[in-house]
Structure formats: structure tokens, C-alpha cells
Amino acid sequence: MSTINPNKVFNFYQEVSIPDSIRPFISNNETVQFGVKTVRDVAVFTDKRILVVDKQGLTGKKVEYYSIPFKSIVTYAVETAGTFDLDSEIKLMLSGGISIELKFFKDKNMNALLLKVYEVINNFVVG
Numbered sequence: 001m002s003t004i005n006p007n008k009v010f011n012f013y014q015e016v017s018i019p020d021s022i023r024p025f026i027s028n029n030e031t032v033q034f035g036v037k038t039v040r041d042v043a044v045f046t047d048k049r050i051l052v053v054d055k056q057g058l059t060g061k062k063v064e065y066y067s068i069p070f071k072s073i074v075t076y077a078v079e080t081a082g083t084f085d086l087d088s089e090i091k092l093m094l095s096g097g098i099s100i101e102l103k104f105f106k107d108k109n110m111n112a113l114l115l116k117v118y119e120v121i122n123n124f125v126v127g
Contacts, residue, residue, distance in 0.1 A: 008066070009101045010052050011087075013037040015113055018044055025051060025065055033120055036113065045120050050102075068092070068100060070124035078118055081110065088114045090121065 018035045030046040041053040052066040072094045081088045092100040104114045
């Protein structure tokens with residue numbers, strides 16, 4: 001797994017089921033909460049981390065897996081969509097000064113998904 005670049009942005013669209021291709025990357029000691037559709041694949045939220053599958057290249061055969069442990073989150077913020085905005089965001093600051101943006105694109109379920117992701121993060125960080 002390569003190093004996460006600062007200011008990495010992941011785009012989320014809707015809740016989806018967990019593909020079987022992701023199961024080998026889920027540890028036996030973590031529980032899957034739900035999955036979210038990304039641009040070309042999926043992000044999985046467990047009780048311990050966010051696992052984002054990022055297909056790369058024209059064919060999408062090259063895949064990078066980002067693992068974001070909840071324990072590495074130092075601070076986080078939520079930015080909701082305004083009248084003319086197309087997305088809402090959860091901004092994560094991780095230990096080591098890495099920042100991650102989780103963008104939620106506007107549709108009828110955007111706020112529900114944003115709040116679901118926020119609740120998972122908040123429950124781990126705050127308890």
C-alpha cells in the first residue's frame with residue numbers, strides 16, 4: 001500500500017452492498033458496518049476503519065486500497081451543502097498531518113448518508 005497523499009479526496013454517492021472482491025481485505029477481528037459507492041468502486045466502513053478501493057488507470061485493473069483507521073483521526077469537521085452546492089463533506093485530519101475529504105454528492109439521500117458516516121466516525125472518536 002502506498003503512502004496517502006495529503007489532501008486526498010474520496011467521492012461518495014450512495015450506500016451499496018459489499019462486493020465479494022473486498023472481503024479478503026477485511027480482517028476477522030473487524031465488523032463491516034456498510035459500503036458506499038465511490039467513482040469507480042467502493043468504500044467500506046467497519047467498526048475499526050474506512051477501507052477505500054481506488055481503481056486506477058484506463059482499464060481500472062490497477063487497484064490501490066486506502067485504510068484509514070479511526071484511531072488515527074485527530075480532528076474532523078462536517079460541511080453541509082448550501083443552496084447552490086453540489087456536495088457535502090466530512091473533513092478528517094489524521095495523525096501525521098494528513099488530511100482526507102469525504103465528499104457526498106447531492107441527491108435525495110445525501111444528508112442521510114453523510115450523517116451515517118459521521119455517526120460511525122463520531123462513535124469511535126468520542127465513544
